[in-house]
Amino acid sequence: MVSDPHKWVDEFAQAGVNQFTFHIEAAGSTAEALEIAKDIKAKGMQAGIVLKPKTSIDDVLPVIDSGLIDTLLVMTVEPGFGGQKFMEDMMDKVKTARAKYPSLTIEVDGGLTVDTTKIAAAAGANAIVAGTAIFKADDPEAVIKEMRQSVEELSK
Structure with a gap:
């Protein structure tokens, strides 16, 4: 930031x-x-x-409603450093945004693993930012493939 x-x-x-x-x-x-x-x-x-965890989804709605925003990024950790735990309660923000803006790109960033990517995609995220789960994986390519597949299948 x-x-x-x-x-x-x-x-x-x-x-x-x-x-x-x-x-x-x-x-x-x-x-x-x-x-x-x-x-x-x-x-x-x-x-x-971008919306940090402590900020209400209501704070960005007027900006998105303007039609000027292409992507909403919901932070699922406090910004600052990698390897933090995914904040699943942020999925309420994703669900709210997806219900209101069906065609908006909704991205999540922070604590993304293969498992949490499934949670985020099921909530309506159609883009993810993953770092630690990929760069510390024994097989980064396989992790990327599985995350991508989850987003493609679950965010429909």
Whole structure:
């Protein structure tokens, strides 16, 4: 997470980034989050918004309702370091978002394993961010394949 994400939009666009995802908490307000998302879209990038565990799903709904957001990323750990335990109670946020936005990309990040990927996908996540489970696996390719299969089968 960066503070003042708006100041980075131009540089990322110039670097050729195709998606810029920012934390709602770093935006400071709904109005600023909307301005950031508008700027991201105006620069030809997809816009994503991140929700930390302690932040209510209600805080991002007005921004998603604007039609400017392509991806909602629900953090399933407190951001900071790898290897944390998956917070299954965050799946309520995923379920709420999926029910309200059937075509939105809903991504989860944190504590993802083969088993927790199934939980996230069944809740409605259709994209995952996995680090430790892959990089510490004896067979990373097999882990990726199983996670991908779970998302494809369960998030329909």
